[in-house]
Amino acid sequence: MAFDGKMLANLSVLAAVVESGNFARAADALGLTASGVSRAISRMEARLGIRLLHRTTRSITLTDEGERFYAEVRPLLVGIEEAASHAGGASLSVRGRLRVNVDPLFSRHVLAPRLPEFMARHPDLEIELITRDDLGDMIGEGVDVAVRFGFPSSSSLVARQLLETRIITVASPAYLKKHGHPSTPADIASHTCIQFRDSQTRRPFDWEFHKGRKVVPVTTHGPLLVSDAGTLMSVCIAGGGLAQMMAIGVVQDHLARKKLVQVLPDWADERFPLYAFYPSRHHPAAKVRSFIDFCLEILA
Numbered sequence: 001m002a003f004d005g006k007m008l009a010n011l012s013v014l015a016a017v018v019e020s021g022n023f024a025r026a027a028d029a030l031g032l033t034a035s036g037v038s039r040a041i042s043r044m045e046a047r048l049g050i051r052l053l054h055r056t057t058r059s060i061t062l063t064d065e066g067e068r069f070y071a072e073v074r075p076l077l078v079g080i081e082e083a084a085s086h087a088g089g090a091s092l093s094v095r096g097r098l099r100v101n102v103d104p105l106f107s108r109h110v111l112a113p114r115l116p117e118f119m120a121r122h123p124d125l126e127i128e129l130i131t132r133d134d135l136g137d138m139i140g141e142g143v144d145v146a147v148r149f150g151f152p153s154s155s156s157l158v159a160r161q162l163l164e165t166r167i168i169t170v171a172s173p174a175y176l177k178k179h180g181h182p183s184t185p186a187d188i189a190s191h192t193c194i195q196f197r198d199s200q201t202r203r204p205f206d207w208e209f210h211k212g213r214k215v216v217p218v219t220t221h222g223p224l225l226v227s228d229a230g231t232l233m234s235v236c237i238a239g240g241g242l243a244q245m246m247a248i249g250v251v252q253d254h255l256a257r258k259k260l261v262q263v264l265p266d267w268a269d270e271r272f273p274l275y276a277f278y279p280s281r282h283h284p285a286a287k288v289r290s291f292i293d294f295c296l297e298i299l300a
């Protein structure tokens with residue numbers, strides 16, 4: 001199939017529809033009419049011989065074929081945009097709209113208190129902050145950069161490690177006064193443990209205790225399974241049981257104020273990483289580079 005200027009223009013229209021979510025907003029962004037956007041999509045569908053979009057009165061979503069096609073062409077469009085920015089001398093300009101998918105714990109306790117500082121540095125930048133517990137489909141959802149805890153799975157996304165934080169085991173003073181302090185990892189099995197759900201597997205995280213190269217897995221029990229780090233912390237402070245959590249953000253404050261007590265501190269050598277992800281393997285846009293650099297700065 002021959003590639004021409006019309007195909008490139010139609011690809012730009014498709015990207016605008018996917019990123020904005022409907023024809024009207026895409027038309028506003030492109031300076032076209034909604035009917036003109038619809039006709040451009042129809043022409044591309046006819047040329048490709050596939051249906052790209054599901055159209056309803058309430059929403060527009062990619063079909064399965066459309067998702068596969070858009071996942072392949074989106075990095076190419078980003079590359080063209082970046083090349084044009086470099087050629088025009090705009091690669092150092094932090095402006096436009098930045099869509100960020102952020103882990104709730106990092107967003108609430110690390111990023112949010114410092115975010116006004118980043119916004120003050122870049123007054124021409126608009127930020128959409130999406131806070132949720134899974135990565136989702138960055139390309140299909142038009143997300144520029146994501147910040148997530150955990151090891152990256154096999155993906156076409158670029159992953160840059162920002163931090164490694166310790167995994168610590170904690171409990172409230174009231175819980176430990178009532179149930180006693182465990183002195184070995186094996187003692188944990190007899191305690192009530194608050195389980196935390198892994199957003200990738202949808203199952204509770206396994207509990208492990210690390211001392212140097214020695215790793216001791218422990219089968220834990222507890223009636224409560226949570227998926228939010230803030231809820232995990234609140235239940236633990238209230239005396240609901242032992243919990244394993246990352247030693248980052250407000251956890252350190254609760255330890256310093258004696259609202260939480262670290263259990264088995266000699267078995268706290270496990271590390272859990274924090275990564276930034278972005279879709280393009282080309283040089284990331286200036287707004288993405290600036291955001292990642294800011295994350296590194298506030299985590300230092």
